[in-house]
Amino acid sequence: MQRTELPNMFYGAKRTIFQNAALLRKNMTLAEKKLWERLCKNQLGVRFKAQHPIDIFIVDFYCHPHRLVIEIDGKIHLSQKDYDEGRTAELERFDIAVLRFTNEEILHDIDRVVEKIKMHLKQNPC
Known part of the structure; x- marks a missing residue:
């Protein structure tokens, strides 16, 4: 699916969401830091943003041209599956795809995680 015009990359996020995102960027988890080391500086050929505001949410990582979270x-996510599913559904309403990985996947098999991301990018060009 080729997109000719992308919507604003923040989807109407309010100032407080931006402030909270800045705090989260300063306090990333070990898994977030490890994945960020592989996503930052266009290492996959596209730009990702860490702790990115979208509407009422702050997503861990976002690539706007590919509309990928x-x-x-x-x-904590083991006890909030319904919330996560609802959040994913809300993001999908914006035509944003969501890939989810566990801390363990990132900490113990980062190469496989990065390959899955690359595969998604390849299969869903902007």
């Missing part, structure tokens, strides 16, 4: 799920 990457979320990292820690142990």
Whole structure:
């Protein structure tokens, strides 16, 4: 699907969401830091933003041209599956794809995680 015009990359996020995102960028988890080391500086050929505001949410990583969110799920996510599913559905309403990985996947098999991201980017060109 080729897009000719992309919407604003923040989808109407309010100032407080931007402030909270800045705090989260300063306090990334170990898994977030490890994945960010592989996503930053266009290493995959596209720009990702860390702790990015979208509407009422702050997503872990976002690539606007590909409309791709990457979320990292820690142990807390085991008890909030309904919330995560609803959040994903809301993001998909904006025609944004969501890839989810666990902390363990990132900490123990980062190469496989990066390959899955690359595959998604290749299969869903902007």
